[in-house]
Amino acid sequence: MNKKVWVVGLLIGLVSLVLAACGGSSSSEEVKTGSKGGNKNEVNLMETAEIPSMDSKKGTDGVSFTAQNQVFEGLYYLDQDDQVQPGVAAGEPELNDAQTVYTIKLRDDAKWSNGTAVTANDFVYAWQKIVDPATAAEYAVIFDGVVKNATAIINGEKKPEELGVKALDDQTLEITLEQPVPYFQSLLTFPTFYPQNQEYVEKQGENYAKDSEHMIYNGAFVMKDWKNTSKTWRFEKNDKYWDKGSVKTDAINVQVVKEPGSAVNLFDTGKLDRANLTGDYAKQKQSDDNYQTELESFVYYLKFNQKQDGKDTIFANANARKAFALAIDKQQLVDTVLGNGSQPATGYVPAKFTFNPETQEDFRTESGTYQKNDQKAAKDYWKQAKQELGIDKITIELLVDDQDFNKKSGEFIQNTLQEQLDGVTVDIKTVPYKNRLQLDENQDYTLQLTRWGPDYQDPSTFLSTQMTDNNYNRASYSNAEFDQLMTKASTELVTQPEERWQAMIDAEKVLLDDAGIAPLYQSGLAVLQKPELTGVVHHLFGAPFSYKWIEKK
CATH class of the missing domain: 3.10.105.10 (Dipeptide-binding Protein; Domain 3)
Incomplete structure (x- = not known):
């Protein structure tokens, strides 16, 4: 049966895993509003734990997926209504009659933050590395029984180069599946399917994704001031992003806050525009005009x-x-x-x-x-x-x-x-x-x-x-x-x-x-959210949050 865990999910929509856990923040860890942006349009958010990994090959949890989702983009992404939209892809895929071969054209204005074009090989390289047993990627299971030959590669029976994905040219990606997967297109929005630039990643070696200075980005934001143990970090608008016109915020300052009392204090003193609530604080704040709640999955x-x-x-x-x-x-x-x-x-x-x-x-x-x-x-x-x-x-x-x-x-x-x-x-x-x-x-x-x-x-x-x-x-x-x-x-x-x-x-x-x-x-x-803050998108599956549409009016 081989971990055919994923085969089980053949009729997939998409999702997300494990949402955030609590992190911790002392006053010395607090993000200073506008610390690098002066009077720019900036937003101050919290996270509930430190980021375990910014490497899309290694992420397994909601905190990592949320952060990765702000700075990377796959072939498709989830919009404000959890509908699948073309990201790096130029449009809808072409399918063969058996519904097992997807041919996807890439948009010609998709760029990495260093100015390099995002190419079909960036997906081939990233995906082959994920299924390679040497990578020991926990989420290789997402390919298992879905993309052709993934199971055999994961089990060490075939080479990563035999994975059912190939670059027909720089702008054309061909994906072959083991069998029809009606919602495969939505699965392509998941962080594990993000691209990676082979030349850049191999040049960085073991330093890749260890901190924000050893990454390049193709999403709505670039990451700043982050390393593996950071309790604060920053997302800044990516001027190389193809859809930068939709990004209304210059920067998002994020800090880890473990205690709900600290979150409330930071919100009340204007150092957070949105604060998570639990326990007594969630109950006490239910009559607050800034209080909001929604059911998660x-x-x-x-x-x-x-x-x-x-x-x-x-x-x-x-x-x-x-x-x-x-x-x-x-x-x-x-x-x-x-x-x-x-x-x-x-x-x-x-x-x-x-x-x-x-x-x-x-x-x-x-x-x-x-x-x-x-x-x-x-x-x-x-x-x-x-x-x-x-x-x-x-x-x-x-x-x-x-x-x-x-x-x-x-x-x-x-x-x-x-x-x-x-x-x-x-x-x-x-x-x-x-x-x-x-x-x-x-x-x-x-x-x-x-x-x-x-x-x-x-x-x-x-x-x-x-x-x-x-x-x-x-x-x-x-x-x-x-x-x-x-x-x-x-x-x-x-x-x-x-x-x-x-x-x-x-x-x-x-x-x-x-x-x-x-x-x-x-x-x-349950959260407290400033009335002037809009556009925080909470997904019911896939990466938990998207900040692309955030705006503070």
Whole structure:
């Protein structure tokens, strides 16, 4: 099956992953408004964590994707209404009769910030590097089972040069797929499909994308004053960008702010034009004229690692997983801890995100409600699990990152599990966002509070992550029935939309009845935003935010 996680997403729209985590900011880290722009039209925004990577081959999270989306552009991009528009591409692709070969002409005014033309080879080079096992790109999986020969290349069976992408000339790109992918064009907006200039990247060597001085850009902005550990950075209007006339802002100053109290203070003192709110601050500010909220498509969940250091953990036991999943009151979590418009998760696929291709019914509505809080059932499952495991007491480590709302969520989960499950002690391990991602990648945790955001607009962008061989499973979860349903949805049912849809509904039921994971809540985004600020575009899939249309009037 080979990580055919992505094959699962053949009928794709597009998405985004993992939205921002919280970062931190002290007064010494605050961006000074107009620090480099005098009286220019500038905007001051915050981010919730430091940027893990600006290399489009390496990005895996929403913070990285948001930053990359401001300074790079792919063949297509998402507009203010999440509709696909030509970016570097000059227009719509030409398709062969089998719908497997895309021929795309590039616009002749697409330039890198050093004045070099963006060419078809820039896409060929970047994509071949991503699928090359030597790169160890986590998001190579986005090509797996989609672009011709990607699977064999990822598995070391073919050379990267055999990937189904070629430059017919400087302005013409040809892409060959393994099979028809009706929404492949929207997938091309995703950051992993951005181009890279081979001559420039190879000249920089290991320094490429380590800081803003070792990158060139082809998006609406260029990046300034950033290095890998920065808590502040700056986007400045890119005069080489083909659509620079649509960019109304000269510069955007960004600073990392982890604590909601700091965000409110910076907003109140005019140092932020938009501030994220969580917890008590989100509840306190609901009557503020600057308060706004909207539902996101990120789902936060408990991840049960079944194998750690080569040994089974207690979560290899299904009854233990079910006990932990049912013990938590999700409504209380969103009401008392978050207060930002988040909603209890009734499944893994979020609400208001993807819809039945024929009836337009919300997947969440059709699939139903799973893992509803049930304290009695949780205690019964735990009693059974203890008997099967031969234990009476156990200490579990819960991994969370250092964002304020995640720390508070972790404390809520800790208290709940210790109160509801006899003999359970929960120790919280709090680490910076980037460290949590690394521990997850190394599968060095027992229980983790994490999240997933959609990379494309289809249920498979969530469900496929729990397949046995998926790169993002990282918990040794395996269920043959679930794998079979998801594989079927990505292969034989790919041209039968209703049957495919039902297979994914069935797959979610298998996953959650088995407590492969424990979805907690679908995140809401609460912010304070200055009335003169407009044009902050929040995408429900793909890169979380676009700043191209920002304007401060």
